[in-house]
Amino acid sequence: MNGDRVDVLVVGAGLSGIAAGYYLQSRLGSKSYLILEAREALGGTWDLFRYPGIRSDSDMHTLGYSFYPWGGDVSLAAGPAIKNYVERTAQAFKIDRNIRFGERVVRASWSSADAAWTVDVDRGGTSVRYTCSFLYFCSGYYEYERGYQPQWEGMETYRGTFVHPQAWPADLDLHDRNVLVIGSGATAVTLVPAIARTARHVTMLQRSPSYVVSLPAHDPLARALYRLLPARAAHATVRWKNIALQMLIYAWMRAFPHQAKGAIKKMARRAVGSQIDVERHFSPSYNPWDQRLCLVPDDDLFEALRDGRASIVTDAIERFTETGVRLRSGAVLDADVVVSATGLNVRLFGGVKIDIDGVPLRLGDSTAYKGMMLCGVPNLAMALGYTNASWTLKCELTARYVCRLIAYMDRHGYRTCVPHEPRAGVDREPAIGLRSGYIRRALNDLPKQGTRTPWRLHQNYALDLASLRFGPVDDGVMEFAR
Secondary structure (H helix, E strand, O other), rough: OEEEEEEEEEEEOOHHHHHHHHHHHHHHHHOOOOEEOOOOOOOOHHHHOOOOOOOOOOHHHHHOOOOOOOOEOOOEEHHHHHHHHHHHHHHOOHHHHEEEEOEEEEEEEEEEOOOEEEEEEEHHHEEEEEEEEEEEEEEOEEOOOOOOOOOOHHHHHHOOOEEOOOOOOOOOOOOOEEEHHHHHHHHHHHHHHHHHHOOOOOEEEEEHHHHHHHHOEEEEHHHHHHOOHHHHHHHHHHHHHHHHHHHHHHHHHHOOOHHHEEEEHHHHHHHHHHHHOOHOOOOOOOOOOOOOOOOOOHHHHHHHHHHEEEEEEEEEEEEEEEEEEEEOOOOHHHHHHHHEEEOOEEEEHOOEEEEEEEEEOOHHHHEEOEEEEEEOOOEEEOOOOOOOOHHHHHHHHHHHHHHHHHHHHHHHHOOOEEEEEOOOOOOOEOOOOOOOHHHHHHHOOOEEEEOOOOOOOOOOHHHHHHHHHHHHOOOOOOEEEO
């Protein structure tokens, strides 16, 4: 079954897909575009995850869009509020009219002879084929169907309820039950205080600690500015304040890791009280930002631990038992419910098979260009956010650049654009420098980056702003053809 031919085909209707739609229609009004979404609702991550307490781990004035103010003083917002915000954005700018739900892209094939992509889609068991001049992936970086699940000895013997946050049962009742949360990352530190409000007791079991930093749930400057200024002016001021703070704090932590460690631990000691061993439970062996920091609003995790509604254990699982888990230390943790907050599986492009003139693309062998295109791959871009700041910041820059690129091609009569591979003397290294488990597991399947611009991923908004918004499109690396 043949679908439409469009100028730009966008894959994914989450935060980055809606941003892509906004810029395509506002900057390239004469171009046709469609957004294909595999799920039956927009929102991406914020539609998928339904576990208790789900919220942002970036402040909403930067996770939200620059063109549609988040509004209010809430910094770390609840998942349903974020989903509602994305929906309102799509409706406000009529982007939702260009979304087709229930359409899962399975293959994309580039033809140099036609200067076009052929995109095969599964529409509820029916095969549909689209063609487009430019293909734009806004499908995130992880596998939606299932999260990462380690296999521990004896799991089959456990008689309680076992769940993964990525597939949270809507009818799971935790009232007056003992809950064990396995994990130490963003999901675990969100779940524990939320569950502790109703459960009999929650235990957070971590193999190794993470850095946990508390932020105010409400931004006092935002509260004042929204009273004094028009919404757009207040939003822009708070947004730029937060961007500057993010860059400064990240740069300081990377330049002075020992001082940063000390400051984070000092905050944790003050928040959690003397009864919790901060050196054991909140002092990782790595430096800040070797892995992402975990943010919690208003000390909520620390308060749950301090009040005794939750406890924290740092140990390794030896095996599951019928009633819980036995640890390597010999201790036993019994639980009515075990939550395996063990992370996600990285999967770029939603697992879509891509080929160039019949030759399959091997992502692990490719090199990223400006963190948004792949060398040797024509007329294709991908939206990938920052690992050290809000996702949307980079995705908006990418969307603007895609529009600049297409407009430049139109002005000069070009039909194709493709970045060159790095020249001799440019070394390649992993595109994402984090040491997190989900990144390490996927290194062989992720594109590489070069050691120099424009193949270098800066993870720096100011540098990307200069490059993507103001740098030349024809930079000697991008090759154009008619």
